[in-house]
Amino acid sequence: MGKKVLIVGLGLIGSSLALAIKKEHPNVKIIGLDIQKSSEEFALKRGMIDEIGGKLEDVAPISDVILLCSPVETVKSQLVKLSKLPLQSNVLISDVGSVKKEIVDTANVLGLKNFIGGHPMAGSHKSGVSAGDERLFENAYYILTPQKDTIKEKIEELQTLLSGTKAKFVTLESEEHDKITGMLSHLPHVIAAGLVNQSKEFNEQHQGAKRLAAGGFRDLTRIASSDPRMWTDILLNNKEVLFELIEEWQEVMNGVKKWLKMENQEAIFEFFATAKKTRNQMPVHKEGALPAFYDLFVDVPDIPGVIAEVTGILGKHELSLVNLKILETREDIFGILQLTFKRQGDLKRAMEILRNETSYLCYEE
Missing domain, CATH: 3.40.50.720 (NAD(P)-binding Rossmann-like Domain)
Known part of the structure; x- marks a missing residue:
């Protein structure tokens, strides 16, 4: 042995x-x-x-x-x-x-x-x-x-x-690791959880908000579903890094608040333009500090049994889904089925299988 x-x-x-x-x-x-x-x-x-x-x-x-x-x-x-x-x-x-x-x-x-x-x-x-x-x-x-x-x-x-x-x-170095993960993982988890908690109170006053939050807001805050005990542990053990990052985040939000009060269109535009440019330069579909998920979109007819057909085909080929969501369903037109996978390889395989075994349009975005 x-x-x-x-x-x-x-x-x-x-x-x-x-x-x-x-x-x-x-x-x-x-x-x-x-x-x-x-x-x-x-x-x-x-x-x-x-x-x-x-x-x-x-x-x-x-x-x-x-x-x-x-x-x-x-x-x-x-x-x-x-x-x-x-x-x-x-x-x-x-x-x-x-x-x-x-x-x-x-x-x-x-x-x-x-x-x-x-x-x-x-x-x-x-x-x-x-x-x-x-x-x-x-x-x-x-x-x-x-x-x-x-x-x-x-x-x-x-x-x-x-x-x-x-x-x-x-x-x-351990200190460098904690600074990087603090910015790229720990702070985003705090912000996501804060948004969800804020929306909970908001939803109690505005009953229609809960239904509308099921779309983009739910995707944006997906990481808020993480284990609360684990994240309590993480935050307390990286608190010095998070003190600085949270203060910097609050300064950014105060800046946005100030621009809104002053109706500073140029500053607001630059805020979003810089974010758009920075995000577009980030690597696509690379494993990083946050869990990576890969979305496959399938145009399917709005008829009974179509979702079961697609998931049945994937199940037959032993492909596991992280999430499944219907983005749009209206009569007489195609709906959009969003299939989420943990690995890019599973997404590619699923796309190939569905293209071979169905007539549905499959694509990434």
Whole structure:
């Protein structure tokens, strides 16, 4: 048997990492730990792990690699426990948290010299061990934040172990990582949640708003559906970065408010023109700090059974949808069926299948 890899936390990320490691390195022995016994049993039954670990203090000392796939605060507590155990001298430890400086600093203070922070920038609308997917990280960025004295060979060892993820590895300093994800992920989640909460109060006073919000507003605020416990954890562990970003956002909104009061058409126009130009220069369909989704549009006749026909064809070919929405349905004309996929490859395959098996017009935007 090859290396012993301990995965602590068998949720979406932990179980998906187990599958990816197992696929590329079948000789690796994967030991799984989770606070939910049912998750451990599910992972063992499905072949995600080779063994249920029992207690951290029992299995950590015999492990060659330890992957902590828990919330940030929990990871910090686990690092404290690991620092008190007789670990192997060359053990490699990593995590998957969305905040890195707090975790890397904790490991450094505790003297865990072979700790490398990790953040796979991938997710799903599903959660838990049953959502484990060996392709979850495919083409996504996987950020590594080693300590300053981490040797190159250890970074390469971790990348080799995780090669089955098919992810794109990027190395950053932990502080830089937190600033970037704060701007590109954490602040947008705060703003999205704020908009949704504001609309809740608005909807109570304007009953027609709830129905109209089902379109673009719902898409704009999609990330507000994220796990509230996880995001509480993330915000509290990246609060210094968010203090600055929220203040800057408030200054921007105050500027817009000022321009409206002054009816400053030039400033308002420039505000939107700059945003349009900047967004148009962003990479299209690249995995980044926010979960990526890919939309396929299908012009379908407004007749009974057409949606079942399309979804049935996709189901037959084992293509999974993240979301399905009808953008327009009126009598005697074509409606627009929006099909959302997690991977661009699934979108391309779905478009090819529907074009071959139906007469419907399929396209991206």
